[in-house]
Amino acid sequence: MSSHTNRNVAFVLWMTTAAAASACASLRGASTPSLYETQQSVERYIDSGRYDADFARVVKSASGYLESRAAHVTRPAIVLDIDETSLSNWPAYKANSWGRVVNGDCDIERGPCGLRAWQASARATALKPTLDLDKRARMLGVAVFFITGRPSNLRDATEKNLREQGFEWDEVILLPADQSFPSAADFKAPERKKIADRGYTIVLTMGDQQSDLTGGYAERTFKLPNPVYFLP
Ligand SMILES: [Mg+2]
Numbered sequence: 291m292s293s294h295t296n297r298n299v300a301f302v303l304w305m306t307t308a309a310a311a312s313a314c315a316s317l318r319g320a321s322t323p324s325l326y327e328t329q330q331s332v333e334r335y336i337d338s339g340r341y342d343a344d345f346a347r348v349v350k351s352a353s354g355y356l357e358s359r360a361a362h363v364t365r366p367a368i369v370l371d372i373d374e375t376s377l378s379n380w381p382a383y384k385a386n387s388w389g390r391v392v393n394g395d396c397d398i399e400r401g402p403c404g405l406r407a408w409q410a411s412a413r414a415t416a417l418k419p420t421l422d423l424d425k426r427a428r429m430l431g432v433a434v435f436f437i438t439g440r441p442s443n444l445r446d447a448t449e450k451n452l453r454e455q456g457f458e459w460d461e462v463i464l465l466p467a468d469q470s471f472p473s474a475a476d477f478k479a480p481e482r483k484k485i486a487d488r489g490y491t492i493v494l495t496m497g498d499q500q501s502d503l504t505g506g507y508a509e510r511t512f513k514l515p516n517p518v519y520f521l522p
Pocket of ligand 1: 371373499
């Protein structure tokens, strides 16, 4: 190959690489949705009823599993997460255009709405399929445990909220004061182990985050949809 041809090949390669890099850059730009588009898409998913349908489908299979196992195990129990599993905080998230604002006051009408202040106000509404699961579990003589990453200073408000929404339970386990974990699983799985060590058979655990579920100590796990936030 002559040096002239070599130069041509090198030039074509450079052009191809540059074109590919440019195409990738524009693809990345095109495939990254704007925050506005994401907010709209979340709102459509929830307002259209698709979220409720997806949620109900998961609880239905959890319910079927509960029915099949409750009579066949020693001291049957279920473990439920609270936020976006048993109680819905969507009004608070909607007030923040679906952003997760943890601290500060909550102005639910005009926003912003701090999540902790919202939870302290005990105004979250029951997610009906989970409420039905809770009632069915109690009817079958199955113990119900809530394990939540809510801080323990929210115990009274949380129990009030759950009670007023119709839930019944054996125990609510909250995140101990001044403790934090790299993942919710590092708190929740050991709490499930403590329940199992007391002689219960946890037939299922259900939550909207994968970190609610990993780490064992439940026969089956059921992952609910959450289009709004992710917790490690
Ligand atoms: Mg949750």
